[in-house]
Amino acid sequence: MNTDFINLTADNLADEHLCCIIRSKKLHPGVEAKRQWLSERLKEGHVFRKLNAKATVFIEYAPLETAWVPITGDNYYYVYCLWVLGSYKGKGYGKLLMEYCLADAKEKGKSGVCMLGAKKQKSWLTDQSFAKRFGFQVVDTTDSEYELLALSFDGTTPKFAQNVKNQEIESKELTIYYDVQCPYVYQSIDSIKQYCEMNGIPVSLVPVDTLQKAKELPCVFNNWGVFYKGNFETVNLLDIAYLKRILKK
Incomplete structure (x- = not known):
């Protein structure tokens, strides 16, 4: 078992493989946007730890005060x-990565670690059953069945911002809030834009490009949030089949 892990830094960021499974011999715009986003976040204590291989084996976390959620x-x-x-x-890599994060939090004197989950496991979210084996517990919920999981070291707990609770917006058209942290966001936005243009579907694509915008969002968010007819739909990235199901509502 290869246990050679590395953390991304300002010195190695330009050259390191970013782990997500986009494969391209050319520079991929989503990957490069993520790299640029990381270059600013690393200054804020953001951690990206990965296996030292061209593999999808990594954990990404940040101080909650500067996390774009x-x-x-x-x-x-x-x-x-x-x-x-x-x-x-199935080889214990996830366990090693989570143990590193928890140990880092304790070493830094943090009050705990938290993450987004849901009553029913959602795509594009870390496996909450895995997290619960480490002692994570549900500390807050939304009406749309999303949950905030936390492992507290001192009895304090985080919570969803109040602006998240209603999960509604005034606009009735398809509205997507997104940032560029995930390399897949770029291609999902591109395919949605093309489909909506071809089919005359009004769509509002809202870039979340500052910490303040992220903290003030009207929905749970990990880097993506979808509304339709004023109602929150999902944090899952959309392919066209999923988009069609939402538009039928």
Whole structure:
């Protein structure tokens, strides 16, 4: 078992493989947008730890105060993503990555670690049953069945920002809030834009490009949030089949 892990830094960011499974010999715009986004976040204490291989084995987390999510709390880490894929699954890599994050949080004197979950496991979210084995518990919920999971070291807990609770907006057209943290966002936005243009479907694509915008979002958010007819739909990235199901509502 290869246990050679590395953390991305300002010095190695330009040259390191970013782990997500987009494969392209040319520079991929989604990957490069993620790289640029990370270059600013690393200055804020953001951590991207990966297996030292061209593999999808990594964890990504940040201080909650500077995490681009509408969650409030003091002195927590927020886990954006923990992903182990392919032949690396089932070999303990996820456990090693989570243990590193928890140990890092304790060493830094954090009050705990939190992450986004749901009553029923959602795509594009870290496996909450895995997190619960480490002691994560549900500390807040929304009306749309999303949950905030936290492992507290001192009894304090984070919570969803109040602006998240109603999960509604005034606009009735398809509305997608997104940032560029995930390399897949770029291609999902591109395909949705093309489909909507070809079929005359009004769509509002709203870039979340500052921390303040992220904290003030009207929905749970990990890097993506979809509304239709004024109602929140999902944090899942959309392919065209999924988009069609939403538009039939």
